[in-house]
Amino acid sequence: MAEDIILETRGLTKEFAGFVAVRDVNLRIRRGSIHALIGPNGAGKTTCFNLLTKFLQPTRGEICYEGRDITAMAAADVARLGLVRSFQISAVFPHLTALENVRVALQRKRGGNFDFWRSKNVLNSLNERAMALLDDVGLSAFETTTAVEMPYGRKRALEIATTLALDPQMLLLDEPMAGMGHEDIERVADLIRRVAKNRTVLMVEHNLKVVSDLSDTITVLTRGQVLAEGDYETISNNADVQQAYLGVADA
Amino acid sequence: MKLQARTHAQTIAFVLMTGLLACVPMIGIYPYFVMQALCFALFAASFNLLIGYGGLPSFGHAMFLGTAGYASAHAAKVWGFPPEAAIILGTLAAAGAGVITGALAIRRQGIYFSMTTLAFAQMLYFFYLQTPFTHGEDGIQGVPQGIFLGLIDLSKVLNLYYVVLGIFLAGFVLIYRIIHSPFGEILNAIRENEPRAISLGYKTERYKLAAFVLSAGLAGLAGATKVIVAQNASLTDVHWTMSGEVVLMVLLGGLGTIYGPILGAFIIIAMQQYFAGFGQWVLVIQGLIFIACVLVFRRGIIGELAHALKIRL
Numbered sequence: 172m173a174e175d176i177i178l179e180t181r182g183l184t185k186e187f188a189g190f191v192a193v194r195d196v197n198l199r200i201r202r203g204s205i206h207a208l209i210g211p212n213g214a215g216k217t218t219c220f221n222l223l224t225k226f227l228q229p230t231r232g233e234i235c236y237e238g239r240d241i242t243a244m245a246a247a248d249v250a251r252l253g254l255v256r257s258f259q260i261s262a263v264f265p266h267l268t269a270l271e272n273v274r275v276a277l278q279r280k281r282g283g284n285f286d287f288w289r290s291k292n293v294l295n296s297l298n299e300r301a302m303a304l305l306d307d308v309g310l311s312a313f314e315t316t317t318a319v320e321m322p323y324g325r326k327r328a329l330e331i332a333t334t335l336a337l338d339p340q341m342l343l344l345d346e347p348m349a350g351m352g353h354e355d356i357e358r359v360a361d362l363i364r365r366v367a368k369n370r371t372v373l374m375v376e377h378n379l380k381v382v383s384d385l386s387d388t389i390t391v392l393t394r395g396q397v398l399a400e401g402d403y404e405t406i407s408n409n410a411d412v413q414q415a416y417l418g419v420a421d422a
Numbered sequence: 423m424k425l426q427a428r429t430h431a432q433t434i435a436f437v438l439m440t441g442l443l444a445c446v447p448m449i450g451i452y453p454y455f456v457m458q459a460l461c462f463a464l465f466a467a468s469f470n471l472l473i474g475y476g477g478l479p480s481f482g483h484a485m486f487l488g489t490a491g492y493a494s495a496h497a498a499k500v501w502g503f504p505p506e507a508a509i510i511l512g513t514l515a516a517a518g519a520g521v522i523t524g525a526l527a528i529r530r531q532g533i534y535f536s537m538t539t540l541a542f543a544q545m546l547y548f549f550y551l552q553t554p555f556t557h558g559e560d561g562i563q564g565v566p567q568g569i570f571l572g573l574i575d576l577s578k579v580l581n582l583y584y585v586v587l588g589i590f591l592a593g594f595v596l597i598y599r600i601i602h603s604p605f606g607e608i609l610n611a612i613r614e615n616e617p618r619a620i621s622l623g624y625k626t627e628r629y630k631l632a633a634f635v636l637s638a639g640l641a642g643l644a645g646a647t648k649v650i651v652a653q654n655a656s657l658t659d660v661h662w663t664m665s666g667e668v669v670l671m672v673l674l675g676g677l678g679t680i681y682g683p684i685l686g687a688f689i690i691i692a693m694q695q696y697f698a699g700f701g702q703w704v705l706v707i708q709g710l711i712f713i714a715c716v717l718v719f720r721r722g723i724i725g726e727l728a729h730a731l732k733i734r735l
């Protein structure tokens with residue numbers, strides 16, 4: 172028990188009208204690690220994320236974050252504790268500029284967000300920090316571009332910059348590289364590696380090269396259940412996993 | 423550069439609008455018509471704040487217009503409140519109604535939100551129909567206009583006109599400020615992508631409720647002012663057709679534009695005034711306009727104009 176566990180679930184289960192999407196999942200995520208959650212389509216990965224961040228209420232089971240039971244918490248409160256997620260389908264504010272996107276996140280910690288009588292010019296004090304965050308993900312040139320006009324890979328980078336603006340302890344990334352070209356994948360992988368230096372990352376990813384390059388631990392999920400867990404070596408040699416997930420592709 | 427052009431367009435539009443409205447009594451337009459239109463314009467602008475900027479499509483906004491109307495009419499007539507106090511009371515009553523209905527409606531999404539607001543509006547309508555103080559079908563008649571702030575005699579048309587114009591402009595500027603405030607930024611982000619806003623730690627329901635209450639209060643300001651102008655409060659202002667009319671005003675002028683609801687309200691009120699002789703045909707014409715808005719120019723008049731000129735209005 173010397174391990175430092177930041178997030179833990181016990182018997183996490185989610186049923187949708189009789190269909191069990193997540194069944195009795197016990198996860199233990201070590202602080203400071205990059206942990207990958209993989210599995211075929213419909214395995215329940217996104218549902219797991221939704222449960223962990225309280226976008227869905229579990230049917231059964233418990234979630235502990237930083238030693239604290241967050242099972243009954245509201246999604247916004249979980250985010251405020253520093254457990255921040257991204258979404259499988261890119262989640263930006265489409266008609267805000269890149270700078271404004273990041274600024275929305277910075278605004279939360281600044282406070283005074285119900286001040287409807289004040290000019291939004293007071294937010295300009297956040298611009299410098301927002302620019303630095305954009306710069307960090309290679310988006311300086313997109314400062315005044317609206318998110319909807321940005322190429323897909325850049326949008327995902329913007330999402331990460333927005334998430335990082337909250338300076339979260341732990342990031343949950345749902346397929347951060349889905350639909351990206353080679354170059355973008357490289358850049359985002361670098362970015363994840365960099366941000367994980369002093370944070371914990373849990374990510375869902377289909378690209379096995381990325382998974383093997385980045386992750387310390389991998390959990391394989393099929394039909395809502397944990398099939399195997401370990402480092403890439405262990406997982407790729409696991410017969411069940413080869414059968415159920417890696418299939419012939421990795422043989 | 424782009425940003426400057428935007429602000430310039432808005433400044434010019436504001437000066438133009440204020441200048442035109444200030445000149446009304448001198449150019450021989452019937453001031454009562456303009457005053458009535460100004461009240462509806464503020465009502466439409468308050469509704470636009472909710473639907474166009476907050477993304478919350480209320481189908482029962484007349485309940486705030488009417489609630490404020492009854493409250494201020496009763497206060498001015500029965501309790502002898504001076505006009506400014508009656509207007510403030512009406513505004514607060516509407517905001518209070520906004521807190522209660524908003525708290526319950528905000529939890530529903532999309533069409534369910536709309537239906538909840540409609541249900542509340544219908545309940546209030548029947549309440550006002552039955553309760554004695556509103557005098558049912560007769561309404562509250564002969565509301566005294568009184569002396570505004572103890573200085574300005576509102577029974578004189580010119581005085582009344584400029585007080586109403588002042589209230590309208592104050593409401594308009596407040597709405598502009600709300601949209602361009604830190605609060606407005608968050609509201610905008612929530613409309614753009616609510617799950618993302620939640621994932622950033624915003625308790626979005628609170629922001630939506632705040633927007634709902636602000637909008638209800640501003641609709642109340644319009645309703646209370648209207649009562650002082652018309653000197654009566656009636657069931658028309660709480661009827662569901664009024665909730666529909668305000669939707670039409672906003673769509674016609676341009677949803678999510680600052681000036682659209684103002685223009686939309688003036689057009690609809692002018693139509694009712696000048697086509698009154700056509701009787702029921704006014705409704706048919708309104709229906710056709712509504713269809714045209716939905717099918718042909720979805721951005722509304724100001725919306726299409728702003729789009730064509732690449733500015734924000």
Ligand SMILES: Nc1ncnc2c1ncn2[C@@H]1O[C@H](COP(=O)(O)OP(=O)(O)OP(=O)(O)O)[C@@H](O)[C@H]1O
Nearest residue numbers: 187190192210211212213214215216217218219259
């Ligand atoms: N809200 C819901 N209601 C009913 N069923 C749902 C709901 N959300 C997910 N499911 C079902 O739960 C199962 C798991 O879905 P989930 O999105 O978690 O899979 P996933 O592992 O993320 O898949 P993918 O790799 O395709 O993203 C699927 O069969 C899905 O249809």
Ligand SMILES: [Mg+2]
Nearest residue numbers: 216217218259
């Ligand atoms: Mg998924």
